[in-house]
Amino acid sequence: MKRVFSGVQPTGNIHLGNYLGALKQFVELQDDHECIYCIVDMHAITVPQNPKELKEHILDVAALYLAVGVDPKKSIVFVQSDVPGHAELNWILTCNSYTGELSRMTQFKSKSQNKESAPTGLFTYPVLMAADILLYDTDVVPVGNDQKQHIELCRDIATRINNTVKKTFVIPEGRFLKAGARIMALDDPTQKMSKSAANVHSRISLLDEPNKIKKSIMKATTDSEGVVRYDVENKPGISNLMTIYSVLGNMSMEEIEAKYEGKGYGDFKKDLVEITVNALAPIKERYEEIRHSDELIEILKDGAERANAISVKTMARVKKNFGLGL
Numbered sequence: 628m629k630r631v632f633s634g635v636q637p638t639g640n641i642h643l644g645n646y647l648g649a650l651k652q653f654v655e656l657q658d659d660h661e662c663i664y665c666i667v668d669m670h671a672i673t674v675p676q677n678p679k680e681l682k683e684h685i686l687d688v689a690a691l692y693l694a695v696g697v698d699p700k701k702s703i704v705f706v707q708s709d710v711p712g713h714a715e716l717n718w719i720l721t722c723n724s725y726t727g728e729l730s731r732m733t734q735f736k737s738k739s740q741n742k743e744s745a746p747t748g749l750f751t752y753p754v755l756m757a758a759d760i761l762l763y764d765t766d767v768v769p770v771g772n773d774q775k776q777h778i779e780l781c782r783d784i785a786t787r788i789n790n791t792v793k794k795t796f797v798i799p800e801g802r803f804l805k806a807g808a809r810i811m812a813l814d815d816p817t818q819k820m821s822k823s824a825a826n827v828h829s830r831i832s833l834l835d836e837p838n839k840i841k842k843s844i845m846k847a848t849t850d851s852e853g854v855v856r857y858d859v860e861n862k863p864g865i866s867n868l869m870t871i872y873s874v875l876g877n878m879s880m881e882e883i884e885a886k887y888e889g890k891g892y893g894d895f896k897k898d899l900v901e902i903t904v905n906a907l908a909p910i911k912e913r914y915e916e917i918r919h920s921d922e923l924i925e926i927l928k929d930g931a932e933r934a935n936a937i938s939v940k941t942m943a944r945v946k947k948n949f950g951l952g953l
Contacts (some may be wrong), residue, residue, distance in 0.1 A: 629766035632799075633655050634665035634707065634759060640832035641691050643903075644810035644820035647874050648771030652802060654696035656769060662702035663763050663934060666691060669707050669714065669755060673748040684920065690929055694914035705930030707759065712938030716758040722793075724754050724784055733776060734866060753880035762938045764797040772803050773819065787809035791856060793948040810871060813847040814861035831871075834911055837904045844868070844900050855887035855895050865892065872899050875906040 633649060635641065641650065653664055666688045671681060685706055692704055707713050729735070731754050740746035760768055760781050768778055778801035798799035812829040814820045820830045828843040835843070848864040857880040859866045869883055872895075878886075887895050915924050946952045 628659065628663045630764060631660045631662040631767045631769060631888050632760050632763045632765040633664070634667035634670075635688055635692075636671050637668050637688045638671050638822055640822065640834050641688065642810075642820055642822060642830040642832045643871065644771070644830070645822075646695065646833055647871075648885050649769060649876075650692070653692070653702070653771035656802075657701040658696060660767065661698050662751075663765075663766070664697055664702055664704050664705050665759065665934070666692075666758065667707045667750070668757075670752055673746060673752045685855055686923065689847060690914050690918040690923055691910070691921070692745050693917055693926070694910045695833070699926045699930065703930045703933045704829050705927055705934045709931035710762075710935045710938050712733060712762050712935070712942050713755070713758055715942060716762050716938075716945060717755045718787075719951075720754050720758050720761070720784055721751060721950060722755075722863065723788055724776060724780075728780060728783065731752060732780070734773070743896070753777045753780050754784070754946075761785055761796045762838075762941050764855075764937075765799045766797060766940060769798050769802040772809050775803065795945055795948045808930070811867040813843055813867070816867045826925050833905065833907055834914060835907070840903050840907075841909070843898045844896050846901065847896070849892050853891050855890065855892070856884055866896075868896070868899060872902060876902045913937075915935075 631814070633653060635645060635649065648826050655661065656662055666685050668681065668685050671684075678905075689704065697704060701839060724918070729750055735750055735753075737747075738749060755776050757780060760778075768774075768781075769777065769796065782798055784797050788795050788796075810820045812820050812826075814824075814826050816831040817826075822830070822832075822948055823832060827839075828846050831840055831843055845847070849868070850864055852861050852862065854867060855869070856862060857866050869880060872878065872883055873880060877884075
């Protein structure tokens with residue numbers, strides 16, 4: 628079976644965009660792939676974190692992995708910093724990457740905009756992401772479309788080392804969702820849905836209460852036309868809501884348009900509230916069952932041991948090829 632690796636940062640509650648863009652893929656892939664899923668806490672500290680809150684967020688995300696359907700019997704689930712190989716390989720890859728290619732990363736440009744200086748980790752974290760992937764001889768990386776540039780950087784670094792040092796790494800492929808891969812902010816459909824947005828109604832988080840979900844959807848930006856029609860360029864707000872409806876309600880855009888022909892946005896939004904609440908209810912229920920359990924801690928410990936066993940073999944090969952150690 629092909630090996631899959633991906634991870635999510637422990638920075639607050641996972642929202643619908645994260646779920647539809649990445650986590651939904653995690654669950655789909657585990658039946659016919661060897662899957663390794665990580666909570667990437669080392670990525671989180673590229674910006675200042677409260678240590679106590681970070682620890683809680685790590686467990687929050689781990690519990691959500693399980694709640695959305697990741698099965699620890701089929702997949703390895705662990706915390707990134709519990710496997711030393713991530714940091715070790717990161718340094719080797721950093722020495723084989725260039726400031727020019729890192730400065731072209733659009734996410735760094737966005738996060739450092741209007742700042743005189745930015746943390747070095749924020750600049751180099753795409754290399755850590757490459758280390759995360761290459762450490763496990765990964766074949767497939769399921770991520771949101773916004774990570775395409777980082778996957779390409781990972782492939783470029785691995786190919787460069789394979790060509791100049793010695794064939795060392797498997798060259799991974801990104802797996803990107805076509806429908807529902809990019810969920811936009813509910814209050815501004817020109818921006819992607821974000822955990823850090825100031826307006827809490829710009830997003831729907833997986834653990835939101837039904838009343839919060841209802842309020843966020845009913846307040847969502849649409850347009851003055853009042854026609855439920857998928858047109859991203861001219862009707863980005865309603866098109867974004869239709870994307871959510873399509874994925875959670877398992878309906879095509881054409882079916883949605885036909886269902887609401889002659890009806891306004893009010894009817895559409897009320898139904899979308901019901902679909903969203905019903906889709907997220909079992910996730911929230913499972914999360915509450917496992918979040919404070921000993922089972923969660925044991926799953927993460929077991930996952931770290933299994934992940935480390937793979938990473939140690941990779942690092943032995945990498946060190947040998949680079950002439951490191953005795």
